[in-house]
Amino acid sequence: SADMAMQLVKLEGRNDFHFFAKEMQQRTSRMLNLESALLSAIDNNELQLVYQPQVRISDRKVIGVEALLRWHHPEFGQVSPAEFMPIAENSGQIITIGAWVLKTAAAQLKQWLAQGHAPMIMSVNLSAIQFRHPNLTGLVDDILAKTELPPEYLELELTESAAMLNPDHAIRIMQTLHKRGIRLSIDDFGTGYSSLSYLKKFSIYKLKIDQSFVRDIATDGDDRAIVSAIIQMANSLGFHTIAEGVETQAQLDYLRTQGCDEIQGYLYSKPLPAEALSQWLIANRTEA
Ligand code: C2E
Ligand code: MG
Numbered sequence: 001s002a003d004m005a006m007q008l009v010k011l012e013g014r015n016d017f018h019f020f021a022k023e024m025q026q027r028t029s030r031m032l033n034l035e036s037a038l039l040s041a042i043d044n045n046e047l048q049l050v051y052q053p054q055v056r057i058s059d060r061k062v063i064g065v066e067a068l069l070r071w072h073h074p075e076f077g078q079v080s081p082a083e084f085m086p087i088a089e090n091s092g093q094i095i096t097i098g099a100w101v102l103k104t105a106a107a108q109l110k111q112w113l114a115q116g117h118a119p120m121i122m123s124v125n126l127s128a129i130q131f132r133h134p135n136l137t138g139l140v141d142d143i144l145a146k147t148e149l150p151p152e153y154l155e156l157e158l159t160e161s162a163a164m165l166n167p168d169h170a171i172r173i174m175q176t177l178h179k180r181g182i183r184l185s186i187d188d189f190g191t192g193y194s195s196l197s198y199l200k201k202f203s204i205y206k207l208k209i210d211q212s213f214v215r216d217i218a219t220d221g222d223d224r225a226i227v228s229a230i231i232q233m234a235n236s237l238g239f240h241t242i243a244e245g246v247e248t249q250a251q252l253d254y255l256r257t258q259g260c261d262e263i264q265g266y267l268y269s270k271p272l273p274a275e276a277l278s279q280w281l282i283a284n285r286t287e288a
């Protein structure tokens with residue numbers, strides 16, 4: 001009967017609610033546990049950087065590497081950046097962790113150069129909170145001075161959405177960093193909402209085309225059109241382009257025909273620990 005059906009709906013609704021509440025509670029408690037575990041991650045040596053080569057399409061030269069953070073916790077195991085970065089940002093820990101990342105990445109490049117590896121750029125991700133932090137330039141200056149790494153070797157990646165949060169402020173910070181000789185790139189380009197009038201005022205060197213557009217460029221006409229348009233726009237604004245998440249030769253072939261400058265992705269290498277990356281660089285040396 002209708003009455004019975006009504007009862008059932010109510011009961012199911014209530015079960016849904018209990019299920020939902022339980023799941024929420026579990027998720028919250030995992031987040032709180034991760035947040036407190038993250039506090040001692042640096043001291044316990046649980047953080048590690050892995051490095052992914054960025055390769056110039058025209059001559060296959062490695063022009064740089066991107067540093068990517070990994071967290072291995074004894075109890076939680078490998079926690080992905082997609083899960084712990086938001087926690088680090090919301091709890092403010094990103095300031096300490098971000099400083100560790102910058103310092104570690106700069107020191108690593110300095111060491112590779114000292115070991116005789118060919119000059120290349122170290123690209124480091126910056127979260128919106130780090131970018132807005134009043135001491136960002138002080139921190140960067142300090143790290144470059146201590147590691148004796150010239151600023152020209154450092155690139156900072158800022159996501160498109162972070163740059164557009166407060167574009168007038170972003171312009172000023174970008175100018176300050178640019179004056180020091182540090183390169184800036186816009187990460188995940190195409191996923192935010194860039195105002196083109198702001199984009200041309202940004203002191204940026206490179207646009208990183210988001211991997212969501214790259215994934216299907218071998219087959220999807222819309223994605224091909226989007227990627228092609230981004231590259232043309234970047235060219236006319238004087239920005240370099242790099243495509244993220246390139247996994248296949250077919251993707252690379254299309255990017256080459258469109259005049260994309262560089263690629264980064266599993267086609268060449270996954271992000272690797274420092275020692276493995278060093279070996280990879282030696283094995284993949286191109287003729288001068
Ligand atoms: P992102 O900066 O856009 O980094 C690119 C992501 O794509 C990395 O994921 C990388 O491992 C992955 N990737 C690279 N090549 C391929 C490919 O060919 N196929 C596929 N499917 N994926 C590929 P990861 O390392 O999990 O990092 C995710 C995001 O976490 C990064 O996106 C970045 O936004 C953030 N992140 C990582 N490390 C740091 C850090 O040190 N600081 C900050 N602020 N954010 C970081
Ligand atoms: Mg990045």
Ligand code: MG
Nearest residue numbers: 187188208244
């Ligand atoms: Mg990206």
Ligand code: MG
Nearest residue numbers: 187188210211
């Ligand atoms: Mg991303």
